[in-house]
Amino acid sequence: MISKHPPGLVIPFSNEPQLALLPETFTYPFCYQPDPWAKQAAIELQQWLSLHTPDAQQHEGKMYGVLVVKSQRGELGYLCAYSGATIALSDLKETFNKHFVPNIFEGFSQDSDFSTHQAIINQINAEIEALSSCQTLVDLQEEVATLKRQAEKAISLKQQAMVEQKKQRKITRHAISEQLSTWTETHDPDTFAHAKALSISLSRESVTHKKALQALKTYWQQKIAALSEQVTEKLDVISVLKKRRKKLSNKLQKQLFQQYQLLNIDGNKKEVLELFAEQDKGKPPAGTGDCAAPKLLQYAFSQQLIPICFTEFWWGKSHPSEIRKHGYYYPACQGKCGPILPHMLQGLAVDINPLLTNPAEQLSLEIVYHDQHIVVVNKPAGLLSVPGKNIQDSVETRIKAKFPHAQGKLIVHRLDMATSGLLVLALSERAHKSIQQQFIEKRVEKRYIALVDGVIAEESGNINLPLILDINDRPRQKVCVEHGKFAKTTWHVIERFNDKTLLQLYPITGRTHQLRVHCAHPDGLNTPITGDGLYGTLADRLHLHAETLSFNHPITKEPLSFHIQVNF
Structure with missing residues (x-):
C-alpha cells in the first residue's frame, strides 16, 4: 500500500497504478519506456503543473522529472524536479520550492570570491555591450562598408571601360595590320611610319590604363585602410575584454563544477570535472548537474531514499531549434548527464542498456537483386547499416560475409537502424564510385512511406x-538556420485514418534523421513519425520505410528501379 506520510519532499501517490508491481531494477535513463509507477507520478505532476502553469504551452518549456522512491521504512512516493537552475516565472519560485527538490548546488554567498568575480564579468559584459553599440563605432563601420561599396563600384566601372577600350584597340590593331600587310616602308614611308607610331601608342595606352586601374585601387585601399584602422582600434579593445571575460568565465565554471559533489547510493562522491575527465569528455557543458535526473538522485541519496524508477517529460512550448512535444516523455540527455549518471547509479540494479542488445540478431536480410557489381537489399527495422560502437552485426558485415570477393567500400548510403527498406551496396570500387556520383548529382530517386501520429490537413508540400547535430544530446539533430546544413523534403498524403496520416516522403537531400526531424518539427509537419522514440513516442517500431529506389546500373547504365511494400 502507498504511505500517506512519506518523508521530506516525497509526495504520496493520489492513485496507485492498476495491477502494477514495483520494478525489480531501476530505469536505464538514456533509453526507456516509462514504468507504470513513474508514469503515474508524471501524470500527477502534470496535473499539478496544469493548475499552477495553465498557460504553459504559450511559453518556452522545461524538462521535468519524477523519481519514484521508497523510504527505509517502506514508505512509497515520488520526488519532482525540473531541469535548469531556476524557473522562468519568479512569482512561482516559492511555490515550486515547496514541490520540487533543490538544486545540487544553490550558489555562492554574496561576499564570496565567486560572486566578486561574477560581478567583474557582469561589468565586463556591460562594457562590451556599451562599446559594441557605441554610435561612433557603428558609424565608422557603416562608413567603411559604404567606402567598400563605392570602391567596388568605381573599380568595376573602370574595369568595364578598360574592356571596351581594349576592344577598340584590338579593332585598330587589326586595321593597322591590314595596312601593313599591303604596304611596305619603301612604297609609302609616311603611311608606314604613321601606322608604326599608332601601334606603339596603342601599347602605351594599354599600359597607362593598367597603371590608372592600379592607382585607383591603391587610392581606395588607402582610404578604406585609414578608416578601418580606427574601427580596428575600437574592436581590439573589445577583443581584449572578451579574452579577459573568457578567462574569468572558465575559472568560475571550474569553481562552480567543483561544488557539484555527486552522490551515489553507497555515499561515494565525485566532482563533475572528475567524471568528465574519466570518460575523456572534455569540458562539461554549462548547466551540467542541473538536469532533473541528477537533482532527483542527489536528493534521494542525501535523504537515504531508495530509487525505484524514473521518467522525464517536456512541459511547455518547444525551443525553435529543438523538437520537444508538450507532455511527451524523453530520455536523459547524453551531453550533460551521459558522463555523470553512470556514477550516480552505481550500487543500484539498473535495467540493461537496450542499445547494447542487437534487436536484429534473429532477423534475416532479404537480397532483392545482385550481380557481380551491386547488391540491393531490403533492410529490416532494427538492423544497422554499418557496424556500431557496441553492435557489429549490420548490413555491411552480412554482405561482406556473403560476398567475400567484394572490393573497396560496400556502403554507398545508409538507413537509420530503426528504418526499414531498400539499400544498394557496391561490390567493386568502380561500381561504388559510379553510384556515389549519382547520389552527389541527385540522380538517385528515393521514396519513403511513413505513418505519422496526427492528421495532416494539406495534401502535399515541401x-x-x-539541420545540425545537437552536440549536447547525440544522436539527436536540431534545426539551425545559421550553421545547419541545407535539408529539403517533399511530401504527399496517401490516406488518413484513426487520427494518423500515411505519407510518401521524398528526401531531396540526405541528412541524418532528416525525415524524422522534418515530420516532427513545429516548422515542418509538426507530427512525429509513429514509434519515433527520439522525436516522438516509442511504439513497436519506427513506422518509416524506404519503399522505392531508382538509379542507373553503374556499369551497364541501364535504369534500375526497385519497390518493396510494407504494412504498418
Missing part, C-alpha cells in the same frame, strides 16, 4: 529546415 519542407526546408537546415
Whole structure:
C-alpha cells in the first residue's frame, strides 16, 4: 500500500497504478519506456503543473522529472524536479520550492570570491555591450562598408571601360595590320611610319590604363585602410575584454563544477570535472548537474531514499531549434548527464542498456537483386547499416560475409537502424564510385512511406529546415538556420485514418534523421513519425520505410528501379 506520510519532499501517490508491481531494477535513463509507477507520478505532476502553469504551452518549456522512491521504512512516493537552475516565472519560485527538490548546488554567498568575480564579468559584459553599440563605432563601420561599396563600384566601372577600350584597340590593331600587310616602308614611308607610331601608342595606352586601374585601387585601399584602422582600434579593445571575460568565465565554471559533489547510493562522491575527465569528455557543458535526473538522485541519496524508477517529460512550448512535444516523455540527455549518471547509479540494479542488445540478431536480410557489381537489399527495422560502437552485426558485415570477393567500400548510403527498406551496396570500387556520383548529382530517386501520429490537413508540400547535430544530446539533430546544413523534403498524403496520416516522403537531400526531424518539427509537419522514440513516442517500431529506389546500373547504365511494400 502507498504511505500517506512519506518523508521530506516525497509526495504520496493520489492513485496507485492498476495491477502494477514495483520494478525489480531501476530505469536505464538514456533509453526507456516509462514504468507504470513513474508514469503515474508524471501524470500527477502534470496535473499539478496544469493548475499552477495553465498557460504553459504559450511559453518556452522545461524538462521535468519524477523519481519514484521508497523510504527505509517502506514508505512509497515520488520526488519532482525540473531541469535548469531556476524557473522562468519568479512569482512561482516559492511555490515550486515547496514541490520540487533543490538544486545540487544553490550558489555562492554574496561576499564570496565567486560572486566578486561574477560581478567583474557582469561589468565586463556591460562594457562590451556599451562599446559594441557605441554610435561612433557603428558609424565608422557603416562608413567603411559604404567606402567598400563605392570602391567596388568605381573599380568595376573602370574595369568595364578598360574592356571596351581594349576592344577598340584590338579593332585598330587589326586595321593597322591590314595596312601593313599591303604596304611596305619603301612604297609609302609616311603611311608606314604613321601606322608604326599608332601601334606603339596603342601599347602605351594599354599600359597607362593598367597603371590608372592600379592607382585607383591603391587610392581606395588607402582610404578604406585609414578608416578601418580606427574601427580596428575600437574592436581590439573589445577583443581584449572578451579574452579577459573568457578567462574569468572558465575559472568560475571550474569553481562552480567543483561544488557539484555527486552522490551515489553507497555515499561515494565525485566532482563533475572528475567524471568528465574519466570518460575523456572534455569540458562539461554549462548547466551540467542541473538536469532533473541528477537533482532527483542527489536528493534521494542525501535523504537515504531508495530509487525505484524514473521518467522525464517536456512541459511547455518547444525551443525553435529543438523538437520537444508538450507532455511527451524523453530520455536523459547524453551531453550533460551521459558522463555523470553512470556514477550516480552505481550500487543500484539498473535495467540493461537496450542499445547494447542487437534487436536484429534473429532477423534475416532479404537480397532483392545482385550481380557481380551491386547488391540491393531490403533492410529490416532494427538492423544497422554499418557496424556500431557496441553492435557489429549490420548490413555491411552480412554482405561482406556473403560476398567475400567484394572490393573497396560496400556502403554507398545508409538507413537509420530503426528504418526499414531498400539499400544498394557496391561490390567493386568502380561500381561504388559510379553510384556515389549519382547520389552527389541527385540522380538517385528515393521514396519513403511513413505513418505519422496526427492528421495532416494539406495534401502535399515541401519542407526546408537546415539541420545540425545537437552536440549536447547525440544522436539527436536540431534545426539551425545559421550553421545547419541545407535539408529539403517533399511530401504527399496517401490516406488518413484513426487520427494518423500515411505519407510518401521524398528526401531531396540526405541528412541524418532528416525525415524524422522534418515530420516532427513545429516548422515542418509538426507530427512525429509513429514509434519515433527520439522525436516522438516509442511504439513497436519506427513506422518509416524506404519503399522505392531508382538509379542507373553503374556499369551497364541501364535504369534500375526497385519497390518493396510494407504494412504498418
